[in-house]
Amino acid sequence: MKNKTTEYNHTKIEKKWQKFWEKNKSFVAKEDSKKKKFYGLIEFPYPSGDGLHIGHVRSNTAMDIICRKRRMEGYNVLYPIGWDAFGLPTENSAIKTGVHPTVLTKKNTNVFRKQLKSIGFSFDWTREVNTSDPKYYKWTQWIFLQFFKKGLAYKKRMLINWCPKCKIGLANEEVVDGKCERCGAPVEKREKEQWMLAITKYADRLEKDLEGVNYLEKIKTQQKNWIGKSQGSELWFNIANSEEKIIVFTTRPDTFYGVTYVVLAPEHQLINQLKSQITNFTEVEKYIKDAKNKSEIERTSETKEKTGVELKGVIVKHPITKEIIPVYVSDYVLGHYGTGAVMAVPAHDDRDYAFAKKYNLPIIEVISGGDISKQAYIEDGIMINSGKFDGRKNTEIVKEITEYAGGKMVTTYKLRDWIFSRQHYWGEPIPVVNCEKCGLVALSLKDLPLKLPMVKKYQPTDNGESPLALITKWVNTKCPNCGGKAKRETDTMPNWAGSSWYYLRYTDSKNNKEFADMDKLKYWTPVDWYNGGMEHVTLHLLYSRFWHKFLFDEKLVPTDEPYLKRTAHGFILGEDGEKMSKSRGNVINPDEVVKNLGADSLRIYEMFMGPFDQAITWSTDNIIGSRRFIERVWKLQEKVVSNYSDSENVILLLNQTIKKVTDDIENMNFNTAISGMMILTNSLESQEKISKKTYLDFIKILSPFAPHMCEEIWQIFGNKKTIVLESWPKFDETKLISSKAKIVVQVNGKVRTTIEVQVDSTQDIVEKEALKNEAVVKWIDNKKIVKRIFIKNKIINFVVA
């Protein structure tokens, strides 16, 4: 009966099936199918010179398992891949080596492609995209022009975040703790004219529509925090001898009677407009200048000691109490949030309290419950010192007091418009010219793509201009409108541009007439399941939702949200528990593992190592366990007999395992799915014989995890067609439950023994059976049983006095 099995040769088997899948176009997605579609997406990799990272392998394998399962469940699956190829590392490497970024990118993508193929991902390689390919960025530029035409892309002179090391302006999202997200250098402020995208116009929808999508809760929370929606009131203070008034935003209009001064941000325009009234303008001007010169890091890392200068001569009266209150300028008020001015209520706000203490300003308590001689009271309570509102609960009068004070209810967001200019070579040129007569003019579609000119030097400049500005031949051009003299925009787009719409291009990646055909978009979008890193939640994910909503408004895409479901993976840390990096020397190369133990072992290990959503430490030692598992499954072939009836236990366990794996994949609990299959393997090993059906059902549910070996076994057992399109095994509900139940017997809550009874036995039967047991009787010891707790098929507990 024992079949002779060949040795498990991973290299031979894996190469064989990778070739087979490619030749048979096993994963090429077609639109004409009548099957239900499934669009699975991973964040496309940045093709760095370091090659594929084991972190890529983890997230790609997870989505690969899901996609392979979906195919077996009868879906028409699209699982595409491409390259997010524009970016600083390539440009820096080009500067260092003198090799053109295009050449480097080609070289790097070739390495990545080969590596990805060696791991057996079921990508549709025919739809590969590359954001730095002019055929691709033609459409990135075109979409930009749609924003421009609708006034959502605009130029603005402003203070920007400048990284002196990268020599590049940064979006607010790219500044972390006052440092450049990429290189860690302290960020400076510079005044520059920048292209902006008006993402704030979509703040409301970006926040509200989160309700309708299936994102992990923590992802929704992060996006919500980032958008920072805040309900409050706008109230105003008239200025004596001036047409102007100070408008403030507050979430606490209930504290209005407690206002003892008003503060303007240093950037506030009103300060200059009131210049003639301000008697100490020199002092004020100096304060503003100092505040501007503070770098982001100084402004945030300072001890938060509040500073400010009174605008002497500016007279403001409290609208209700008619008391005269002073006006200050202070950098604790942010120019870009709310109205750039606040009403200060020291009794009920920590920051105002600190400021008032320092400058000896009055503190008026208007909500009872705290002790304002010690600290500000920010909780709710009963109104006092508030005229007709005295005695009422503060939370109930918000709207009423706003109206009484002549203000209105408003909504404010923390989100700011997206700084879209970068002063670098390796990005999409902004397809706009500056005409002496016509101003800013968009290129027309026939002039797209506006290709990056070939240059020898890519060095960014210290004066904050893009290297493209040095190529006068390219810069000087004709206005497409009037034919007159014009200059090209020399800034390029940020690397978030190409990734904001790549999932749309996958549906029709070769189209040269449109960014994608509407029918294809209608068939494939929205993306059904998108997995990626948490680090992209406030950048890429928010940006692409914004682009998508804009395209939807322009009737260019059929849905208003790009992704139905979004999950996130955890990082893989080096063996030392630190983030993997070249400088630490703790980087693991997947090629080595594929060569020595095989892609299937690597895939199994990466899925088995721990919970998918958590950061986890890599362990080269532990991979051997996954390899052993695979070999054990391989060797089970010896026990397979065509016409054999498995024992009830085996059937039971097989059905339970099918159910477990089916459910676990959906919940991304890959580690427990594999442990379930290991348990099944251990059990099958202890059998004399196993049926072909049982073995092959097992091979089917294992195939998304270890596709190469499973194809091989599938073929060994005489199957002519690929396992890829076999149907996913169904578990038999009736065979999920054993005929026997193990009952835990407790006395006073302590486990004393277990007994086996017929499943669904009644309390009477179980009790009788339990009381026959010596170990139980011993502990009851003739004491009186005062209570019995029984749970069917689980437990019987005797409580004795």
Add this chain to the structure above:
RNA sequence: GCCGGGAUGGCGGAAUUGGUAGACGCAAUAGACUCAAAAUCUAUCGAUCGCAAGGUCAUGAGGGUUCGAUUCCCUCUUCCGGCACCA
């Protein structure tokens, strides 16, 4: 400071509508095979008391609810992530 998520053997981790804590894997120890080693197989593998049967303790710390708590509640310690002068 605010919000969110954790803390379980030597290690990675299982198990929660409250019901046998430590599944599965790694490492380790002993044995089989071998001239030997590797690989493989078998057994043991939380702590502690005991010759054993068996007992007791144990899921970051302390308390509570319960017949029964890793799971629920309160207080605290600590780690990780996010936001942070957002009025």
